[in-house]
Amino acid sequence: MQSSLVRTDVTQVDSLQSTGHRLTVPDAAKMVGEIYSGVAGAIKYKQSLRPYICPFHTLVDLVPRGSSILDVGCGAGVFITMLARLERIRSAVGFDSDGPAIAVAKQVAATFPMSEQIHFEQRAAQDKWPDGRFDVVSVIDVMHHVDPLNHADVIGTAAEHIADGGILIYKDMASRPLWRAWANRLHDRLSVQEWINYAKMDDVIGWARAANLQCESRGAINMLWYRHEWCVFRRPSTAAPSATH
Ligand SMILES: C[S@@+](CC[C@H](N)C(=O)[O-])C[C@H]1O[C@@H](n2cnc3c(N)ncnc32)[C@H](O)[C@@H]1O
Numbered sequence: 001m002q003s004s005l006v007r008t009d010v011t012q013v014d015s016l017q018s019t020g021h022r023l024t025v026p027d028a029a030k031m032v033g034e035i036y037s038g039v040a041g042a043i044k045y046k047q048s049l050r051p052y053i054c055p056f057h058t059l060v061d062l063v064p065r066g067s068s069i070l071d072v073g074c075g076a077g078v079f080i081t082m083l084a085r086l087e088r089i090r091s092a093v094g095f096d097s098d099g100p101a102i103a104v105a106k107q108v109a110a111t112f113p114m115s116e117q118i119h120f121e122q123r124a125a126q127d128k129w130p131d132g133r134f135d136v137v138s139v140i141d142v143m144h145h146v147d148p149l150n151h152a153d154v155i156g157t158a159a160e161h162i163a164d165g166g167i168l169i170y171k172d173m174a175s176r177p178l179w180r181a182w183a184n185r186l187h188d189r190l191s192v193q194e195w196i197n198y199a200k201m202d203d204v205i206g207w208a209r210a211a212n213l214q215c216e217s218r219g220a221i222n223m224l225w226y227r228h229e230w231c232v233f234r235r236p237s238t239a240a241p242s243a244t245h
Contacts, residue, residue: 023057025223028082032056035081035108043104047076054141055171055221055228056082062169062232066090067135068245070161072154073097073142077105077120084112091117091245093134097124125154132245133163140171143204144188144196151199152207159211165237168213170204171230174220180227187226201229208233 023031028051036047051057060082063069067089071080074094083089091114096102105120112118121130125146137158146154158168173184175198188196205215213233220229 023060025051025057028057028060031082031085032078035078035085036076036104038111039076039104039108043076043101047078047104050078053223053226055223055230058219058221059138059140059169059171059230060086060088062167062230063088063136063138064167067166068092068163069136069138070094070130070132070134072125072129072137072139072158073145074102074105074120076101077108079138079140080118080120081105081108081112084109084114084118090114093119093121093130093132093245095121095123095130097122125157126150129157129161133161133166134245135163135166136169137161137166138169138171140169141173143170143172143199144184145192145194146197148197148199151197151203155204155207155213156211159208159213159233159235162213162235164235166235167216168208168233168235169230170208170233171228172199172201172204174198174227174229175200177227180222180225183225184227201231205231212236 032051033048036044063083065088068091069089071094074080074096077094080092080094094105099122102120102122109115109118139158143151143154162168175181185196188194213235215231216234217232
């Protein structure tokens with residue numbers, strides 16, 4: 001279902017594995033509301049609103065079934081817990097610099113049947129990342145919070161953590177059109193008291209290329225006054241198999 005407030009422009013997504021049943025925004029919101037129903041305080045409501053302004057309903061379809069995933073800047077774990085609820089992943093590691101968000105992610109994950117396969121850690125993207133290589137590395141709405149001096153390193157380090165043949169899902173707020181970019185800037189100024197710094201998608205693609213990743217598909221969507229864009233990068237398979245999570 002697509003309302004006039006949600007406009008999608010997705011290219012080449014058909015080449016990716018699909019759930020067969022696509023989630024709608026209300027489906028995603030209902031799921032997230034259920035996942036966080038036992039959480040106290042404002043963070044519960046913040047998570048419940050995320051599916052209305054972030055296209056999780058579409059992003060979950062980019063994750064191949066049975067994947068291991070590393071979610072960078074995972075917040076309170078909404079992407080990982082949705083994927084776990086959809087039985088789309090076999091294991092997950094999420095990390096974020098925000099301690100209270102990680103505490104909520106751990107609390108929620110503990111209620112899942114596959115809780116032993118889900119790990120959340122407090123650490124910053126500039127610090128050492130969790131060990132291992134993963135079928136999927138995701139960076140969702142994090143880059144604009146990172147110091148621009150570290151933008152290229154985030155992509156380079158993400159590339160090092162992708163298993164051969166695996167993917168990087170990079171999604172962030174679009175820097176154009178300007179009115180939408182400014183709407184999001186004001187959102188972050190009011191909600192987290194931060195002036196954010198957009199990374200241009202062309203720059204992200206350039207850093208990914210330098211790290212031997214190929215841009216396989218791109219998409220964009222407007223949700224309310226926010227514009228999102230994403231790119232799926234693949235790390236080529238090599239002849240020698242590598243140890244993965
Ligand atoms: C808009 S939230 C997105 C959270 C999550 N990816 C999601 O989509 O719900 C941005 C997150 O990035 C985290 N973050 C910002 N700078 C970071 C950094 N340098 N290292 C790790 N996480 C960071 C924040 O703590 C916050 O949880």
